[in-house]
Amino acid sequence: MFRGGRGGRGRGRGGPMMNNRREINQASVPWATDPKDPILLDGKPSDTYPAWDVPKPPTLIKKEEKQLDYFLIFREQAHDSPLYTEPPPRTEGSRRRAYGQDQINSRYADESKATIDPFTAVETYSKRFERKKRTLPDFSNLPFAKEFFPPELHLTLDGLDEPGADRKRRRTGPKTLALSNITTYGAEDLEEDGGQVNGQPDFNKALELFDNVEKLDGEDAFLSGEEDDWGNEDEDNEDAADAEAADQYDDESEDDYNAEQYFDNDEDDYGDDGGEDGGDGTF
């Protein structure tokens, strides 16, 4: 903050002091001044922490509250969708002002094995409750109107745009659009309106809780821990889940003692597999 009065500049040229305020000199300003009604400058140094009148917005009316609720729930549902890609945790570097595209890009590229937080990266029991972070949207389970997409994206929409796509199992069952069951956001909502949303009993919330319970119940929960609310509505898809589980066991048996893979979350396409991908493009 600039404090320190006017320095030496105005001192010699200013007019007489009046009540700690100085009249400005006609010669120092481009406009004409009125001698009867002089413009006075304050010679005092400014306060270190001047009182600041922070304007407070008026409280929200009911309609706005509702709009805000809907927006928050919409956002929460969007975050819950398989297409959401969660940003990696911010670091000091990502805050710094960036000059040029290279520096902007370098902000994002720093999630690799070298930058893992050693305090939280160790596998613990509670990890299985954590939401798995996605670095790429998962298109494989959703239906799309492909005729409106450029052909170069079709493979991606099928969920086959992966380096090892041929090796991986292909989904054969019909793809279904999944509906999100999230109807609340934040802990406060839960307290406030219990089972009621907008005054009517809400079954969706029950469904949401039911989903959670299902996930925690029994063996299944462990295997489908990585599935989220979206794909899970489909109960007939158990073969797929089995296949996935089998995959998981396969992977484990192959790399049981591979220390390198121990920290690996199975899916770090983000940072460091740019190299192996580069040559693989379809264009």
Place this chain on the structure above:
Amino acid sequence: MLVTAPLAEFCTLMVDEIYGELPSRIYASLLMRGRSTIQQLAGDTGMNPRQLRHGLALLLQHNLLYYHLDTSSPQYFYEANVENAYNLTRTGKILEMVEESYGAAAKDIMQTIILTGQTRVGDLVDAYQKRIDRVNRVKEALMTEDPFGNGTDSHELNSDISPETKPEPTSPSKKPDLLISSTAQLKSIICRLVDAELLNAVHKTTYESPEDLLATVESDITRTYPGGEVKGNKAKAEYKDKVAEALRNHRNESKSLKRKLEQNGLSAKRRKLYDGAASANGTPDGEMDLGIDLNQVICLNYEKCLVELRNRRLMQFSADVFGTTTSWVYGSLLKLLSKEISRCRDDPIIDHYEKDEERPAPAVVTTAQILDALRTSLDLSSGLGKVDAGQISAAAAEKITEQAPRKKFFIDAQAEVDGDASSDEDDDEEDVKPVVDLNYRPTAINGVNGVNGTHVTNGVNGKVKIEGGERRVDRRTQLRQHLLLLSESTQGFLRHCGVDEWTVDFEPLMGALRQVELDSAIENTAGREGIRLVRMLRAKGKLDEKAIMSVALMRKADMSKKLAEMHKSGFVQTQEVPREAKADVKKSFFLWYFDPDMTLERVLDVAYKTMIHSLQVLDMLREKDHLILSLVKRTDVKGQEDDKLRKTYMEKLSRFLKLERTLLAQIQRVDDLVAVLRDY
């Protein structure tokens, strides 16, 4: 929409907020570099093509991109769709609006559609069917297990579901626990939303950017001219018309679904529906299944949503000016009127008509229609003052203005003549009116001097002696009074464009609203003195400081300070006019003036920056509490934060949630301002 740097940044942050980091990085690059191919994007963002393909597909699915295949190159070019990205901010408002006018079930569907971006009707139906099945299964399981809801293993569940299932354990499927209880209902709601134009059909030019489409259409039409050149004034005018028409055809393609439904008899059913239930609030019980094509791909139509949001804003505006009763009348009038309005602002190219006769006539509503649409519970007698009959000029109050107010041109002799002619016609018509409207004669008279209360009305109608009818006539009179009040306003809420016909000239009205918003923005920053000076400058044009002083009756020091302050925030501008040929700063005049357009740009700029700032602060707060937030996301904690979190964590969490609400509410508020200034 002019894409300035702050707007671009805000859109990027919004995409980041809702769809995540990967798409937002691509989006930022597209905004900064303009249209790009995947290779170019790879070079700019340093991402690998696989990431880019995923991100682009995601953005495209949510209608945030345009793409274009150039005939000369095999590459697809992607371009950012800024309107839709900005409109993400308004999701909450749109959902609330849909819920209010079309019911909670429609809102649920709308939310799903916004969430998925573009979607096939069939997929939507499947998904809902699955959910319905699932709920039924859950319910059956509960029923067989324990009808009284104190089961052993699913304890938690029962406590939540029992409120719905307990009251009627005998009829499990009759009572719709879900908002959407059958696919027929789903389809009928989709039909209604399509009919309201809130949903559009996706067609092959949906993802062409307006510029590309214009270029394609122009080149196609130029080719039809000899030599591929348009020569001469007449040909040029014709060419412009042809381009506009072709573009209109493209635009109307998104309404193809609506047309198809209309062919299937939507309008007849709709009429039935409106006759049956005056308000469109109730959920129809699935009778409107019109065989909607399951392969049809639909997406949200933001343009129409904005029209509906504008109606609400205007209703609020009229409530501010006249009071709530009049605003309800105005609201239902706008609702009727906006059935034929597809967008808030006409496009200068697409809505270009060479001859004025070709221009589609503005939508018109009659008094009877409004009366039918009004809620019967609304008491029209309130909200009107009472004036002596002699104090009202009947001719002035009932004056019919056929022509929309024109913009002032420098030479507009023709318009002058037209205006005179039309006012003559008006007079004629007014004479004729009682003859034409024989039935309504008493009403018309009452409409004029009925402002003085019901005594006169009763006196005139007393002869008619229809007990039931009297009330109705009375209501109509009151309605007319409200309408006349609206049309008399200086803001131009309403135009009495024919006998018992009303229309709204949105352009001047929105201009008035914009001015009100700007004034309040100026007042909030520069205080009452500031707004006083601005109003003076607006009325007088460019003024010298001395002249302002004499008009404003302010001390020079105060005034210069205020003006300088407002100049700094961009509300007033100065112009230097030298006294002599040789410009000398000290001798020249400085004229102050108010430029509404520049002020508007400035206010918008500040608004975008405020919204950016809110999102950045939110991001910072999130980072500060990221440990708690990641804890809350865990599946074993989610939904039971109270039990699982420590008290200190709980406090921190609730503080964060409160701050988040404050920040997002701020964005919503600022967006209200942006909407008025830019979009409506």
